[in-house]
Amino acid sequence: MAPVAAPTHVPTHHDHAHDHGPDHELARSRRPAWLAPAAVGVGVGLASLYTAWQDPNTSSGLFPQCPLREVTGFDCPGCGGLRAAHSLLHGDLLGAFDHNVVVTLLLPVLFVVWLRWMLGSLGVQVPRVPTIPKPAWVAFAAAVIAFAVVRNVEGVALFEYLHSTT
Numbered sequence: 234m235a236p237v238a239a240p241t242h243v244p245t246h247h248d249h250a251h252d253h254g255p256d257h258e259l260a261r262s263r264r265p266a267w268l269a270p271a272a273v274g275v276g277v278g279l280a281s282l283y284t285a286w287q288d289p290n291t292s293s294g295l296f297p298q299c300p301l302r303e304v305t306g307f308d309c310p311g312c313g314g315l316r317a318a319h320s321l322l323h324g325d326l327l328g329a330f331d332h333n334v335v336v337t338l339l340l341p342v343l344f345v346v347w348l349r350w351m352l353g354s355l356g357v358q359v360p361r362v363p364t365i366p367k368p369a370w371v372a373f374a375a376a377v378i379a380f381a382v383v384r385n386v387e388g389v390a391l392f393e394y395l396h397s398t399t
C-alpha cells in the first residue's frame with residue numbers, strides 16, 4: 234500500500250500573484266504603502282525648492298531648455314511652466330498666469346491628486362471625487378491644443394499674454 238502523501242502547499246508564482254493572504258501582507262509590510270507618495274513628495278518638494286531659489290528666467294540654473302522653443306522659437310504647451318512654478322512659489326499668481334496659464338491651473342490640481350494619494354496610503358479616509366466624464370477630458374485636451382496654437386499668435390494682446398515670455 235502506497236503511503237498517502239500529506240498535502241503540501243508549494244508556493245508558486247501563480248499563487249503569489251493571486252494570493253491575498255499572508256504573503257501579500259508581508260510584501261506590504263516590507264514596503265509601506267506611503268513610500269511611493271512620500272518619495273514623489275520629497276522629490277517634487279526638493280525640485281520646487283530649487284525652482285523657488287534659482288530663477289528659471291535666467292539661464293544660470295540647471296533648468297532644462299525646451300527643445301521645441303530652442304529650435305523653432307515656438308512655445309509648446311509646457312513652455313514657461315517652470316517660470317510659472319517659480320512665480321507661484323513666490324506668491325505671484327498673476328506672474329504665473331502670464332508665463333503659462335495651463336500649468337498654473339494644473340499645479341494645484343496635481344497637488345490635490347498627490348495629497349489624496351499620500352493620505353490614502355496612510356489609511357486616512359479621503360472623500361471620493363466624482364469620475365470626470367469623457368467629454369470633459371476631450372474638452373480639456375482641445376483647450377490645451379488651442380492654447381498651444383494661439384499662444385504663438387503675434388499681434389493680438391490676449392494671445393501675446395499667453396506667450397511664455399512676459
Ligand SMILES: [Zn+2]
Pocket residue numbers: 299300301302308309310311312313
Ligand atoms: Zn516648451
